[in-house]
Amino acid sequence: MRILLIEDDAEATANVVRGLEADDHEIGCAADGRDGLNRAITERWDVMIIDRMLPGVDGVALLQAARAVGVQTPALFLTTLSGIDDRVEGLKAGGDDYLTKPFSFAELAARLEALVRRPPLLTTRMNFGGLEINRLTRKVRQNGTEVDLQPREYQLLEFLAINAGKVMTRKMLLEKVWDFHFDPKTNVVESHISRLRTKLGEAGCEDLINTVRNAGYRFGPTAPS
Numbered sequence: 001m002r003i004l005l006i007e008d009d010a011e012a013t014a015n016v017v018r019g020l021e022a023d024d025h026e027i028g029c030a031a032d033g034r035d036g037l038n039r040a041i042t043e044r045w046d047v048m049i050i051d052r053m054l055p056g057v058d059g060v061a062l063l064q065a066a067r068a069v070g071v072q073t074p075a076l077f078l079t080t081l082s083g084i085d086d087r088v089e090g091l092k093a094g095g096d097d098y099l100t101k102p103f104s105f106a107e108l109a110a111r112l113e114a115l116v117r118r119p120p121l122l123t124t125r126m127n128f129g130g131l132e133i134n135r136l137t138r139k140v141r142q143n144g145t146e147v148d149l150q151p152r153e154y155q156l157l158e159f160l161a162i163n164a165g166k167v168m169t170r171k172m173l174l175e176k177v178w179d180f181h182f183d184p185k186t187n188v189v190e191s192h193i194s195r196l197r198t199k200l201g202e203a204g205c206e207d208l209i210n211t212v213r214n215a216g217y218r219f220g221p222t223a224p225s
Contacts, residue, residue: 001046001116002026006036006062007078008054012101016049016078019105033057040066045073046116049108052079052090060093067094074115078103087181106215107169114163114172126161131205133161142203152177153196160209160219169216193217 003020007013008031017027028043030036033054040048040062052059063075074097077090082100090098097111126133130143138154140147149157155177160168173189174180197209210218 001112002028002044003112004028004030004036004039004043004045004048004073006030006033006040006048006054006059007051008032009051012051016105016108019109023109031055033059033062037062037065040071040073041069047112048073048075049078049112050075050095052077052081052086060089063090063094076108076111076115078108084181107171110167110169110216111172113166114168117163117166126164128161128164128208129205131200131208133158142200142205145203147199147203147205149196149199153192153199156192157196157200160217164219167212167216167218172216 003025005013005016005020005027007016007029010031013029013031017029020027028039028045030039033056035056036050036054037057050059050063054062057065059077059079066073066075075095076097076099077095078099078101079086079090080101087098096115099108099111124134124136126135132141134140135158138151138158140149140154140157156173159173159176170189171183174183178184178188193209197206200206200208208219210220212218
């Protein structure tokens with residue numbers, strides 16, 4: 001994929017570029033906000049990585065300006081600003097995800113893949129073999145029979161299904177499903193995954209939620225139709 005990296009720290013830029021190019025991605029770089037905004041508006045990208053603190057135009061103002069002229073490219077803020085207010089400001093400005101430094105490159109790559117593979121908002125039904133997820137009614141059926149899920153179990157299943165085939169880390173699940181931007185030091189993710197697997201298995205739908213050792217969870221085996 002084509003990735004625009006807007007980052008003024010030369011060492012950070014080199015490290016991110018090296019990792020992304022190793023995964024065969026095409027990277028464009030901008031070292032200040034004005035150049036980054038110009039490239040975001042005038043060139044086609046699959047996803048953007050934006051630092052918050054940039055010379056010229058800061059990251060939040062940059063993304064607001066890009067969104068104002070119709071740029072819909074998914075954007076991930078990559079920054080040292082880790083406060084809840086900072087996250088909220090970034091997301092309200094049009095950011096699609098927020099990752100704080102220092103970070104794991106594997107997690108950055110997973111988040112970028114998730115943003116790019118996110119299905120269109122108009123997708124209301126997802127089908128995986130006999131499993132149907134209706135995003136309008138928030139109902140799940142296996143071969144026509146409804147699977148009784150609690151609201152949080154449904155949210156977890158929907159998020160995994162939206163990102164089918166991609167590894168979702170525990171941190172990503174806490175942020176996207178529970179809105180926790182800290183580690184609650186509980187097994188809330190693991191217990192919900194276990195209950196969800198049990199309910200899907202009892203409905204005749206097994207082996208869709210796979211544990212990826214030392215990484216997270218992957219929903220599969222096939223992409224939604």
